[in-house]
Each structure stands twice: as structure tokens, then as C-alpha cells.
Amino acid sequence: MAFEFHLPSLEEMRATPAGMEMLRMIDDDNFRSALITGVPGSGKTTVSIYRLVRLYKQQANIHFLTFQNMLVLVIRNLAKGLKVPDSCVSTVNNWYGQHTGTRIIPKTAERIIADLDLTSLVDCRLDEILIDEGQDLPLCIFEAILCYANRCFVGADNNQQVHDHGAGEAQIEKLLANKYTPYKPFSLAQNFRNTYETYRFARQFIPEKNLVAWNSAILERLIQSNRRGPKTTVITYKDVVDRNAHLRITLDNAEGNVAILCPLGPLPPFNHNSGDSVDEIYRLITGMGFSATIYRNGIDVPTVIERYVVTTFISAKGMEFDTVIIPRINFWKMIFEEWYVACTRAQGRLFVYRDKNNPQCDPIARFDPDTYDSISLESRSQVEPETLF
């Protein structure tokens, strides 16, 4: 079964702090350029995808550009269901390559324009170009490609900038506001997709001195907005065979899009434990009969995406899944941020397998036991409460 990406509903959007503003942004075409900013999870990409779907359905000539290969795949998957063709979504380099024949983008606006002037874009301007993760694009790209679209909608967040040559929010804003008017800036507030229970569990990976993650207002807001769900399930094991048997049941019962997340991509040559590596877990679960997609650095980007996705903690950043399964949480070094990122990918259920053979590398040892439900595979009868079922 294929991965399914669902856009949030009208009622879900209305219930968020800037819901109506987001809704109006999706339908607003009265600008030459617009910049939407906000922290991770605020809904920038959601608004852009909604615009893509709406404009395509209204027969506009549009294109969606982003940096992440995985995001391209996910959006294409979503767009398929809504009959938006794959060709409307691509990475910046692929889009440039499709038009000019080379994926290498020149470093000045003049040279980019010189290339693009030889393409069909001159005669067939886009009605709108949507750019996600704009902070990572060099300014010259904005200076050039905006000449080939009647409107431009850019999402950006300085805090998520990973490329040094990226323009950043401020430069993009300056360019759009001065050169491509009317210009409309939109700013979105933080909008957590996790439940209270998942967030309360996940933040324990981050040291308490991190006041952002430990901001008590976040939990309060999650309670106020009724974002509640079952607690994280922590499954403790000593024997990998037991873990695997349980993992099979968990996978079989996992609903919707399922991420199986590991700290490492390839299998390390030595000193590895089962559950550390994407490659190993991918082999394990496909061997169990589950059709899965593997995604990590260094291998080809998959062309289709199954509902089971095996990837690294880092590669999962920016995405969300109905169910997240971490086959082994223990790791030889403290990867606070990565653990946190991995756990906060869960929109619904989170299952964490905890290896009792490595008590020295057990981040959950110091967790509040009230923040998770515990299952022990070594002595289940001792852990289970004395109930009939």
C-alpha cells in the first residue's frame, strides 16, 4: 500500500492559532510576490501545497520547487491523489535541468537568465512559482527565476537554513518587497502536530536547560487545543529474537504511514547492534513480508513511496507519520536532538524499543515512567497489571 499524505482539513486549520489567516493565504492571488515565514511545523509547506493543488485544479500553470528529495516524493504522492501531475513538483536543480539541459545552476542571475531565456519559459510564463525552503536558495536564483512567473510564493525560515550560500529570510524579503510588488509577507506561529503525550515524552531527550523544548507553555497549549493521544509505548527487550517477534506485530498493527527510524544509514563495519542501521532494519522488515521504502543519504531516491518508510532520524526531519517505530533507541553516543526529532515525527502512535543489554546507553532510564506505557518482553507477567485482559 502506498504512502498517503493528507492535507489538514478546514476544521483542523481553523482550530490552529493563525488558521483563518492560513486559509485566506491559500486563496489569495492578489500579489506579485509573497513570503511566508514561520518555525518548523507552523504550516508553511502545508499552505504552499494547498496553493499548488488549488491553482492546478483551477488550471493555472504552476510549479513547486523544494530542496528535499523526500519531500518531492511525498508531495507527488499527495498530488497524485488530487490529480496534480508529477511534473509540477521538483527539486530546484531538476527543474533547472529539465529546462536547460544541465542541473548545475550558474552563480549569477545574469547567467541563469541567459540560460532560461533560451527555454520555453520565455513564451510560456508560469502563473505562479512556489518555492519551499527558500532560505537555502542563493539570491541569484530568486533574482532570475521570478522573471518567468507572474506570481511567486516563497516559504522560508532562517532557523532551518542548512546551506551557507542560502539567501536567508531577510535578503529574500528585501528583494521581493523592492522588486516584485505588490508584496505580501505572512508570518505563522508555532503549531505543534504532536499530541501532548508524545511531546511530553520526546522533550525528555533534550537537556532541561534547553528552555525552548522545555517551555511549559507548549504543553499547556497542547492541552488547551485538546491534542491528546495514547502514551508512547516503550518495549524493553534483551533478546533480539523477542524484539523482532514483537516488532512484527507492531508493524502489522501500525496504521497509516509508518516510519521506522534508525540513527545510522549503512550498516557500520563493526560494533553494531540490531536496530542501529537503516539498511539492516530494511532487510529485516522486508524479510518479514512488509513492503517498505528505504531512504537515506548515499542511495538513489526511491521513485515510489510505500506506507512503511525506513529512514534515519535526520532524514525524517520535516516529515510526519501516523506511526513512528524506533527499533532500538540505545546508541553509543548522546544524540539528544536526533532522538527528539525522531520521536516528534509521530502524529499518532510512537513505539520505542529499548535494549536492556546496553544500560549505559539508555536515554530512557532517566525518564519519568508516567510519560510512557511499558511492555517488557523478558518478564511480561511482572510488568502487566493484574487484570483479566
Added chain:
Amino acid sequence: MASQQMFEREGKKYIILQSDVEYVKVNKSDCIRIGSQKKCINIQKALNQHKIKEVIAENEDDLFGQKRELFDGKDSEYSVVEEPIVDEAERTRIRRATNGIVYFMPVDQFRAQVYLVHGLIYPDIYDKPGLSKDFDDLQRNSPAELILFKKPQVPNNNQLLLKILLHPDEITANAEQTGNVLYLSYPLPISRLVGIDIPISAGDLNRFIDGWVKPDVPVPRHLFSIISDLLSTDSENNAFSVKERNSDQISEVAESISKYDRYLGVMAFIRNAGRYFSQKTGHYTDYPAEYFSICERIVGQLDYDSSKCSTIHPLFLAFLDIVDQSVPISILIKNLTQSEEPYIDKNSARAIATEIYNKTGEKVILADAFKMLFNEDYRQAIHLLQKSDMPDEAAVLAALFKYSNRQSNDHRTIKQRFHEDWYNSTRASLSLAALGAYYGYTAMDARETSLYSVNPLISSIIEERPAIKFHLETSFERQIIEGLYQRAFFPGENIADTSIFYNEFISKLNPILPVLPKLFIHDASYKVIDLWVRQYNITPIGRIIQRLMAWNRDTIDGHSEVGQYLFMKLFSYIDYEVIRKDGKQIVLYRIAKRKVIDLIKDNKLDINVSAFELLLEDDIKRSEQ
């Protein structure tokens, strides 16, 4: 002569569109007087100036019947579904009985979408706190009431003009009328929405509708139209005279809204239950067997073949408060569906499971199934819980517990493996009804994400994404919604027969019926009022073709049971060669699987269906080993 009046001249009929326009019958040519002007103008000039309009109608009754009341003198932008063909006496009877009046509501287009999401047209005060404050329309002025107008209002750029059908009795009972403005203190069911006008400034109509892409918003395309030019010239626009009014919530109304959401949720979530299993069962139907039996309990007798009726499980009726359920475990399940918790926690579910276990004979297998359920193995549990000696409520509880998280995609993901998880169709429908009540109509998608298991022989003739929510395409739908509304909002009163009220909206549009290959598909479709219900059964031959298509091989040869069976029957089509092995002559032969399928499809192959099916099953099993 006042506005709305008619006159006839030279065999043509005209309607006067403005109150200051008068028809001067005695004048020979210039016969239309405007205001107090002495000089009259001729018919053509009056037409050009939109003072009058020619009426093209078949008879007088069309002109002075219902429509005059509905439009209050305005041009007919009223995009009702076409009327049924009824005889004249019946037509008159209906008109007198219905007496519905169309009022107008200019609303923010997002508010209109919210009404469609909820299936309810409701005053601001009943929205979640603070959520209606950003709507840009007049409804904000009177949070506890709906503001409607007797005459069309010109909507602003981001607004739409809704046309709402009201019954005179409810205007008397629940509304206060001040001039052109009507203040209605009660919500109205979405079935009363009979038109959606968009302003000319919104541009192309289809392009506008295509922009409505939120997954939870049902889009009744047939109700949309562009507001007429004429309307913008209306000088009697008194929208701005609406004053701010009180804003007290009535607790009974708030409770009724929750009930209505649950009732609509039940009917919307079970409606597609007959579409989920066609690959497994070879049976497809737009609506499950129990659906219309339940509908009859909501609105009274329906006009359809009563042999289609099935007995209704009392739990269905309990979810709709139709009967008081006396079985205690059913009450527990019903109460669970009314929970407003964000999800059903293990302890609550376990407590009900214990009750079910205790009250149904403490069966070991039931305890085992519940143990699996609470150990996160729903798939094994639900298989056990559908065994015939298990209580129905146990399987329903399992589904509710597993898919209860409101802050997730549970309402979608339940459908992904539904065909694998369920083999008892009544319990499958019961679980959907329970979840429909639990989620409520508002939380659902307008359409299915996909049908996950469709028989390949019918996949091309059915929709990929059938509706979950009501799209107001039939009078049948409107009657069901109205019935549920009356049950939720006026529970002590007898359910009124709404069939007459909605007869104006009976669709006579014939469905586009596909040409079915009768050899493979038996068509048992039928009609309920104006709803066409497709029902297909794959024939035994169809089943064989389906299995052959799925069989993982391209050719059939003498090594297979089927190949041996076909040898003599298909001698003229088979490629064969005779070889000598160990001194014996052996005939080697084979035929393309595609060829066999084509011969069966063309009715050129006479086979014993039962025997062929058995042999094929054997071959498939062997090739899978």
C-alpha cells in the same frame, strides 16, 4: 402595478422587476411607465433597462405557482435540481403542501464552507470559542441568530449568497422578522441550502468551484451559479441596517448540535460499507443492505422495493436514539460513542470489555481476544471477535478502541485494511456506525481517500473516491438530513413527513449507466426515491476470469489441472508438439492465458463452472507453494 406582477402583451408574458414600474395596458406602443414619469417607454426599452423580463414558461401555473414566492420578484437564478415529471393535479397538491420560502444569506465564503463541513447552518455562538470571529460578514452582528433576508443581497468580494429554504411554520415559531431581515434562533440542516451564488467579481464559475479543495468540505457543484447582473442594481439593499443583537447560547440547542453531528456521522460513515469488500466477496453495492431500513426508521416508508429491506440490528437504532436500548452492554457501547474525550484510553475500554465478558458467559476465547486487543494486536483480536459465538458489541468495542484517536488520521486509516480485517458484514457496518457516531460528521472527509479493494471487473465503472458526506444531489439525501435534524432538534415531536417539502428538489437527471458485460456482472441496481443505487454481483464466470487474471502465469499447459481440462475443449487453439521420451509419445501443449480469458469472455468456451473453479483453485494454490 407592483413588482413581481405579470402582464401579457401580444402573446408574450412579462414580469415586472422593480416596484416603481407600471404596465399601462391601454397604451399602444409605449406602455411601461417608470416612477412618476409622464412618458412611458416601449417593451424593448424596458427589457434593455432590466425593468421587465420576458417569461418563457409552458403554462400559467409555472408563473404564478411556487416560484413567485421563492424569488420575490427577482430573476430566476434559482438552480434547483430539475423537477420530476408529475401530473398537474399532483403538482398543485405539492405546491400547496410545501409552501417553502427561499431566504437569502450573504456569508463569508469560509463560513459557507464551514456550514457544508458541519452539515448545519448555525449561528456563531455555537461554533468553537473564537473560531467565528474572523469571518467577514453580517452574521457576526447577531451571534445567537442566523440573519436571513427576504430579498437577495449583494455579497462582497469574499462572500457568497446562500439561498435557504424555510418553512412558514418555523418562521412563525423561531424567527423574528424586522423589515427585510429575518432573525432565526435555531440552526438549520444543510438540506435547506438550495443555491450558492458567487459574485461576478469571483470570475469563472467552474474555476471558482475548483478552488474548493479542503478534504472535509463537500462541494455541491450543481448548486452554484453566478449572481445575476440584475441583483447588483437592487436599490433596496438594507444589509447594513442589521443591528448587533444578543449573544446567549441555548444549552438545549448546543446539545442538539452534538446529537445531530453524531446522527449524520452514523449515516455518512456506513453509507459506503457495501463498497469495501467487492474484491473479496464479488458483491458491490453503493449502500449496504441495512442503510435503507435505517432510513425508513428515520423518515418513514421509502419508495423502493421492500425486498431490499433487511432487519436492523438494534445497536444501529440505539446510535440514532430511535429506541431505548435495553441491553446493558449495548448502552455501554452507545455511551462510549458519545464520549467527548480525545481518544478512548485502555482503562475505559478494558472496563467495558470486562462487562461484556462477564455478561456473555465468560468465554475463554473472548478473554483471549481482549488480551490480544490490549496488547496492541488488534488484527488477531478482531479476527477472533467476529466468530459467530462472540457478542456483536465485542467487535465494535475493539474497532472503537483501536481507531479512537481524534487527533490522528484514524478516521481515514481504518479504511485501508478494512476489507482484510472484517469478514462479518453486519459487524463491519456496526463498527462503522459506532465510529461514525464517535467521530461525528464534522470530522470526516467529504470523500473517501480511495477504495482499497475493488474487484477489477467493476473498478472501471465505479468512482475512485465516492462521497462520504452529503453533496445534496438528491431529494432522498435532503429528506434523510431533514429527518435527522428533526430527531436531534425536536426530539419530543413526531417526525414530520418531509418528502413533500423536498419534492421540489427531486432529481430527474438519469444516472449515466454503464454498459455491463452481463456474462461477468449481474446488475441488481434499484432506485430509492430519486437515488439510483448500483448493486453488482460478479457471476461465477466473472469470478473465474478474475482468478485467471490474477494467476501468476502467462500460459496454461498440460502440467496444470486447468490445462488438462481445457485440452480437448480447445484443441483447435492449442499449440502442441509430440515428443518421444523413454520410448513413449508425449504430447506437449500450451495456450496463452490471455486467449483462454478472451474465449470465456466471448462465450466461446463451454465449461463446467464449478469444476473449472475447483481445478483453478488447486492450480493457483500449487503455484503459490
